[in-house]
Amino acid sequence: MTRIDVRKTYKLYIGGAFPRSESGRSYAVNDARGRFWANASHASRKDARDAVKAARAAFGGWSSRTAYNRGQVVYRIAEVLEDRREQFEAELRTAEGLTAAKARTYVEAAIDRLVWYAGWADKIAQVTGGANQVAGPYFNHSAPEPSGVIAVVAPSGPLLGLVSVIAPAIVTGNTTVVIASEPHPLTSITLAEVMATSDVPGGVVNILTGPQAEIAPWLASHMDVNGIDLTGVTDDELARNLEIEAAENLKRVRRPGVEDLLAPPALDRMTTFLETKTVWHPMGI
Amino acid sequence: MGFEYAPAPESRSVVDIKSSYGLFINGEFVDGSGKAFKSISPSTEEVLAEVAEADDHDVDQAVKAARRAYNRVWSRMSGAERGKYLFRIARIIQERSRELAVLESIDNGKPIKESRDVDIPTAAAHFFYYAGWADKLEYAGYGPDPQPMGVAGQVIPWNFPFLMLAWKIAPALACGNTVVLKPAETTPLTALLFAEICQQADLPPGVVNILTGAGATGQAIVSHDDVDKVAFTGSTDVGRAIAKAVAGSRKKVTLELGGKAANIVFDDAPVDQAVEGIVNGIFFNQGHVCCAGSRLLVQESVAEEVLAKLKRRMSTLRVGDPLDKNTDIGAINSAEQLAKIRELSDIGEAEGAGRWSPKCDLPDHGFWFPPTIFTGVTAAHRIAREEIFGPVLSVITFRTPKEAVEKANNTPYGLSAGIWSDKGSRTLWMASQLRAGVVWSNTFNRFDPASPFGGYKESGYGREGGRHGLEGYLK
Incomplete structure (x- = not known):
């Protein structure tokens, strides 16, 4: 007799826990060959709102950690991911039908991307901030601070795509609510398991699975979300509508565009969700 | 308490307000197609001048002039040469500072000691600061070969009319953009005087275009298809409306909005x-x-x-x-x-x-x-x-x-x-x-061209001033 394998239930990742959608809904996910693979949770409006609440609750603690500490946590994600390379390579092959070589390229790029961003944690302020030479007896200094809770519509690449949007947002101190790749949600939840075991505090990364067009508007219009990354939105009409919703509380918006995620990133994924704070103080004796 | 002070009014003779003003498009003043409106002195309610209201057609003409100037002249000029024009403008502002200060106080209602000691000198300093950036943009931290956005549509408020103009125009020009700027409906006069300053500086026609008007004119500017960059300072409600109006476009937007500090x-x-x-x-x-x-x-x-x-x-x-x-x-x-x-x-x-x-x-x-x-x-x-x-x-x-x-x-x-x-x-x-x-x-309301300014949350996004102020005008 062959052994019957134990299958995993794919759930959401909210506040460091893995709940099912409160709606009880799910949708079938097929592998690259079109065979049933598993059911993914179909997140609801309530799930999205719960995720924002968890992200807001985590923001104070995460943003006030030292940059050194945040860098180590992001580096830790890379370490744990490195340990599970084979699992992710296999998942990418199943999900997207990649060749072994391609799958390895993406997994390695995802790990290396995490390492790259981890190193930015305690350098970004030196590169984007500094002393301002004002014409008067004042100490004047600018430094970046995280914008707050960032909603992210992840691109379809379930691993490198997800890492490329999450790492730059959280390494600077933001917390995130991510809508995973709609066609390939399962790898995103596996990545959530990596996060959950990498000292990433609960609520810093929250991952929802389900239809982008249904969930994204709730996040775009949520008044306690400070920014939205539309990288994964390919429908221009949806992107436009999300931008309109986002304007209601002046969210910082990263507009979608065609990008080669394997190429070395620029700083703008971090700087889009950073605020510059300038502090003045008189000098005198 | 109770000190009595004899009146010490600044002389108005230094300013020469025309009875009517046109729009400044492509280096010259032209009649507007819309209805004229009046700018009054808020301290006396006297009518100061009639000012043209730019309609959609005028906006289109101004954007076309800005685009032409961008393609043919301004984007091709070296940063060092662009910078020299900005230095010239800074110097002319200093030379005509008394005139600008008096005009600003008449049109806006603010005390002369503020327009004289804050608004106008800070505006000159702003041009001087960004003039120096024009040939150093590759060192600004926005990539090795930063490029201008193109045509910038800029809408400014009435509280610091001339200073806000400087905050908008100086970084835009330094980065190689051309501009279409609308001063506020109630305070157009110093912006129109700035048009004259551009003429005195021999700034190439079309690099700066000044359109007077109210909300509809501003809306036409920010929604114009050939505007690549939108910069707005004003109320959060209008900022919101602008963010909605440009949604789905590729326009880069910076908004400096309200506050409750x-x-x-x-x-x-x-x-x-x-x-x-x-x-x-x-x-x-x-x-x-x-x-x-x-x-x-x-x-x-x-x-x-x-x-x-x-x-x-x-x-x-x-x-x-x-x-x-x-x-x-x-x-x-x-x-x-x-x-x-x-x-x-x-x-x-x-x-x-x-x-x-x-x-x-x-x-x-x-x-x-x-x-x-x-x-x-x-x-x-x-x-x-x-x-x-x-x-x-x-x-x-x-x-x-x-x-x-x-x-x-x-x-x-x-x-x-x-x-x-x-x-x-x-x-x-x-x-x-x-x-x-x-x-x-231990201080308040300090401003300096080298110091980035801008908000969190619903106070808007983007920064004006300092190295950070370049970002909104580069790609």
């Missing part, structure tokens, strides 16, 4: 300095300042002392003729703004806050509002939540630094904040906790 006074603050800072924070420019310290958060243990000194200081403020060199508080910019300030103040009273103003004689003509404070204000009061944009201060007390942070951050805005304390560690901790783009500690 907390000015926080601790019990160890140097009280006399703090009182000066409170006065400067809310009564500078009649409180028509987006970063005004409109909420005074004072530690309970010193509240009585601070309030007593504040009231005493307020009774020495002189409200009146903007051109008088002794005037501290000038005219409210428009009848409309005065009505808004009155309405919100009446609501403050109706909601139970205690209203106080020093005894002061207001002129018979023009738009005036006395410096006013409200005590016993709570977070739920509308005067604690909404931007009044006038000389009205809401006083709130707190006990602990944590409570001060809670109260200060309890607003959808996040433009600026003030801290008054002698304890360095607490000041730095407070500065790190306040969700605001500019934090002044």
Whole structure:
């Protein structure tokens, strides 16, 4: 007799826990060959709102950690991911039908991307901030601070795509609510398991699975979300509508565009969700 | 108390206001296609000039001129040469500073000591600062070969008409963009004088275009298909509308919007300095300042002392003729703004806050509002939540630094904040906790071209000033 394998239930990742959608809904996910693979949770409006609440609750603690500490946590994600390379390579092959070589390229790029961003944690302020030479007896200094809770519509690449949007947002101190790749949600939840075991505090990364067009508007219009990354939105009409919703509380918006995620990133994924704070103080004796 | 001062008015003879003005498109003044409107002096209600209103056709002409100038001249010129034009403009502003200051005070209503000592010199400094960036952009940290956006559509407010023009035009030109700028409906005159300055500087035609008009003109500029970059300073409501209007386009947008800044006074603050800072924070420019310290958060243990000194200081403020060199508080910019300030103040009273103003004689003509404070204000009061944009201060007390942070951050805005304390560690901790783009500690309302300015949250996005101010004009 062959052994019957134990299958995993794919759930959401909210506040460091893995709940099912409160709606009880799910949708079938097929592998690259079109065979049933598993059911993914179909997140609801309530799930999205719960995720924002968890992200807001985590923001104070995460943003006030030292940059050194945040860098180590992001580096830790890379370490744990490195340990599970084979699992992710296999998942990418199943999900997207990649060749072994391609799958390895993406997994390695995802790990290396995490390492790259981890190193930015305690350098970004030196590169984007500094002393301002004002014409008067004042100490004047600018430094970046995280914008707050960032909603992210992840691109379809379930691993490198997800890492490329999450790492730059959280390494600077933001917390995130991510809508995973709609066609390939399962790898995103596996990545959530990596996060959950990498000292990433609960609520810093929250991952929802389900239809982008249904969930994204709730996040775009949520008044306690400070920014939205539309990288994964390919429908221009949806992107436009999300931008309109986002304007209601002046969210910082990263507009979608065609990008080669394997190429070395620029700083703008971090700087889009950073605020510059300038502090003045008189000098005198 | 009660010092008598003889009037000391600045002479108006230095300015020459024409009876009517056209639009400045492609280096020359042309008639507008829309209806003309009047710009009046808010301190006397006299009509100063008739000004053209730019309609959609005019906007299109201006954008076309800007595009031509961008393609044929400005984007091809070396940064060093662009910089020289900006240096020229900075120098002409300095040369004509008295004229600009007097004109600004006449058209806007602000005291001459402010237009003379703050608005105009800071505007010149802004051009001087960005002139120096024009040939150094590859060192600015925005990539090895940063490129201009193209045509910038810029809409500015009435509170610092000439200074806001400088904040918009200087970085845009330095980065190689050409501009179409609309000054506010009630304060177009210094922008029109700036058009003359561009002519004197021999700035190539079309690099700067000035269109006068009201909301519809601004809307036409920001929604024009051939505008690549939108920069707006003004109310959060209009900023929101602009963000919606450009949604789905590839336009780069920077918005500098409203505020409801907390000015926080601790019990160890140097009280006399703090009182000066409170006065400067809310009564500078009649409180028509987006970063005004409109909420005074004072530690309970010193509240009585601070309030007593504040009231005493307020009774020495002189409200009146903007051109008088002794005037501290000038005219409210428009009848409309005065009505808004009155309405919100009446609501403050109706909601139970205690209203106080020093005894002061207001002129018979023009738009005036006395410096006013409200005590016993709570977070739920509308005067604690909404931007009044006038000389009205809401006083709130707190006990602990944590409570001060809670109260200060309890607003959808996040433009600026003030801290008054002698304890360095607490000041730095407070500065790190306040969700605001500019934090002044033991000072308030300081501006400098080298210092980035802009908000968190619903106070907008993007920064103006400093190296950061280049980002919005580069790709």
